[in-house]
Amino acid sequence: MPRLVAIVPAIALALVLAAGLAACAPRAESPSATATAPKAGFDWASWTPPSLDSIPDDSLGRSIRRGQALLAHTTDSLPGYAHSNLQCTSCHLNNGLEDKAAPLTGTFARFPKYMARTGAVITVEDRVNYCFTRSLAGSRLANNSKEMTDIVNYLAYLSKGIPVGTKAKVDGLLGMPNKLTGDPSRGEAIFKEKCAVCHGPDGQGVAVNPALWGPKSFSVGASMTREERAASFIWHNMPLGQGGTLTEQQAFDVASFIVRQPRPDSPGKEKDWPTGGAPYDVPYATQGHAPYVTPTLLPRRYPAYSVVPQPPRAPATPGGP
Ligand code: HEC
Ligand code: HEC
Missing domain, CATH: 1.10.760.10 (Cytochrome c-like domain)
Known part of the structure; x- marks a missing residue:
């Protein structure tokens, strides 16, 4: 039975390799554990937003940087599409990193998503365009435009390390502690x-x-x-x-x-x-x-x-x- 003889060492080798890999792997086997654990949720407390200073210096990195600039300087960069004097970051403060101002961290990971206001599942590009057309009182970008790609790449960067489907840390703006009526x-x-x-x-x-x-x-x-x-x-x-x-x-x-x-x-x-x-x-x-x-x-x-x-x-x- 020479065939079996050959297979046994192969299995043994595979086992040794697997054990070796497991030993080298960082202790945190949690990614798969959290992904499979029912409703365990993502540990937002131990997630640090990616630094804007460490955007890579390659083609993708340049696109991410352009996306960030489009959010912060929307009216200067896209005068034909932004007709107000608001930038995206007028509301999404600190480049979308501020938890108290509709943060954009984790957004990319939770789209496509059902949006009750639209009554449909929408893509992240459509969600960006809802803010262009409504919050910025501007005009929508073509979903396949270079500018939209840059913005989406920036959003993807802000979701670095966040598993697909993770619930938002903050869904839009925080609620008010009490619902009062203004005068x-x-x-x-x-x-x-x-x-x-x-x-x-x-x-x-x-x-x-x-x-x-x-x-x-x-x-x-x-x-x-x-x-x-x-x-x-x-x-x-x-x-x-x-x-x-x-x-x-x-x-x-x-x-x-x-x-x-x-x-x-x-x-x-x-x-x-x-x-x-x-x-x-x-x-x-x-x-x-x-x-x-x-x-x-x-x-x-x-x-x-x-x-x-x-x-x-x-x-x-x-x-x-
Ligand atoms: C006038 C304020 C305002 C401006 C300006 C604005 N947004 Fe928003 N945006 C919001 C608010 C508020 C929400 C959360 C909506 C809600 O309450 O459900 C939001 C939500 C979003 C979301 C979805 C976030 C998520 O995780 O669900 C994206 C993406 C987004 N905005 C992108 C943009 C972009 C890109 C621009 C610029 C073109 C922009 N926004 C300009 C107020 C604004
Ligand atoms: C020190 C100057 C300053 C003061 C005072 C100030 N704001 Fe703002 N506000 C800003 C700036 C600047 C932004 C845009 C955020 C940015 O560019 O970082 C902004 C953004 C906003 C926005 C979202 C964007 C928009 O134009 O709708 C609202 C709403 C707002 N402010 C309301 C208020 C209200 C209400 C007060 C008074 C209680 C107030 N602000 C006081 C400077 C100020």
């Missing part, structure tokens, strides 16, 4: 006292300080136009560098003032939450939902590009009808 006239006084110095007396933004309302601000279809979401962003982060200094009531008050001001429209918004269930403070009518407030809506420069279309079905034959 817009008190909010106007707070705005004048604590915000106008940077955001301008008319809220239209000055130099690097972005607009809070008006034609250069975020559109009505942005999450930031919801009183509770705006209160959360403001309470945690504003005045800039002094997050946490307003009372919760003051944050709701100033948010309630801001969400009532005029801002760009968001065409197609009535189709949001197609199966119902819109949050209480959405400022426009959707399925089964009456608007919470009714700000004056300003026209969009390129209405057709202010909407993220549902993906078309592939034609029955390539190039076919």
Whole structure:
């Protein structure tokens, strides 16, 4: 039986190799353990976001850097697509690394994802375009453009070491500890006292300080136009560098003032939450939902590009009808 004789040493060798590999492998066998453990979750506490200083100096690294620059200098880099005076990082503070400001760490790992507002599973490119068209009141990028690829590569970099499907550490903006109702006239006084110095007396933004309302601000279809979401962003982060200094009531008050001001429209918004269930403070009518407030809506420069279309079905034959 020479065949068997040959196989036995091969198995033995394989066993020795496997044992050797196991011995060399870092102690943490946890990646597979956590991946298979039911709902054990990802240990966010021991994850450090990748440093922007260690982006590799190769072709992919250059794309990641361009993506980061597009997020931080959106209006200068893409003037044809960003029509407000907001950058992506006006809200996603510290290059998307700030946990209190809708962090982008781990985003790439959790897409494609179901989005209740759209009522569909969407790709990360579409999610980026929802922020382009709504939060930035801009125009959507082609999903296969170089710029979109750069942005997605940057998002992928911010998900380094995070397994696919990991739940977000923070899903969007943190919730407010208490759901209060804002008073817009008190909010106007707070705005004048604590915000106008940077955001301008008319809220239209000055130099690097972005607009809070008006034609250069975020559109009505942005999450930031919801009183509770705006209160959360403001309470945690504003005045800039002094997050946490307003009372919760003051944050709701100033948010309630801001969400009532005029801002760009968001065409197609009535189709949001197609199966119902819109949050209480959405400022426009959707399925089964009456608007919470009714700000004056300003026209969009390129209405057709202010909407993220549902993906078309592939034609029955390539190039076919
Ligand atoms: C006016 C504020 C604002 C601006 C400007 C903005 N965003 Fe957002 N973005 C948000 C908020 C708030 C969320 C979380 C949405 C929610 O509440 O569910 C979000 C969510 C996202 C997500 C999904 C994150 C996740 O893990 O689910 C991506 C990706 C994103 N933004 C990318 C961008 C990009 C790229 C730009 C610039 C083109 C941008 N955003 C500009 C406020 C903004
Ligand atoms: C010291 C200047 C400063 C003050 C004071 C300040 N902000 Fe801001 N705010 C900024 C800057 C700058 C950004 C954009 C973030 C960045 O570029 O780092 C911003 C971003 C924002 C945003 C998200 C982007 C946008 O334009 O919608 C909101 C909302 C906001 N501020 C509200 C407020 C409110 C409300 C107050 C008063 C309670 C306030 N800010 C006070 C400088 C300031």
